Amino acid sequence: AQTVTQSQPEMSVQEAETVTLSCTYDTSESDYYLFWYKQPPSRQMILVIRQEAYKQQNATENRFSVNFQKAAKSFSLKISDSQLGDAAMYFCASFTGANSKLTFGKGITLSVRP
């Protein structure tokens, strides 16, 4: 079974600053993928960034990067130069080939102060 834990329910960041969202996971599989998804208010969820567990290099997508600590089963998301449009719920999720489904954490609400 997979579990994903996001223990911070809310965070706030000043526009243009950097914020880190935390996530831990647990899986018995060796082949898995980790994701961060963003759900803006009243809009559909979109993929932010993906990390393959077999890759040691941390994934980066423009202002978004991850810190993947495999031994600690930690997967945090760093948002640099925060923008007002980054305000949303962010979900950490894991996926394994064994069951082919995404398992989500409870999410964190990020607010951006102008």
Place this chain on the structure above:
Amino acid sequence: DTGVSQDPRHKITKRGQNVTFRCDPISEHNRLYWYRQTLGQGPEFLTYFQNEAQLEKSRLLSDRFSAERPKGSFSTLEIQRTEQGDSAMYLCASSLSAAPGELFFGEGSRLTVL
């Protein structure tokens, strides 16, 4: 193709009535997922299809819930004899099996059971 579409966007029904939701995935996507999301929580997996085959169903999916994907195209999720606890957002997502975990979500169908 404009993405994943879901219909209806909102449904209000009385307890005991049946409801059906429809999802039209991105046309070339062979996988289709249904998730349920309650306020302030992460999406919970319900079921998924690869082409027309329903490959996994969550224990959350009681016998009042049924999903189909005829001909591997659109999908329907039916809830019979609705209960107040069924009130939630029902999310549909599609993906390519070659891109594990990279789901494209619709805007969801919000169900309110009175």
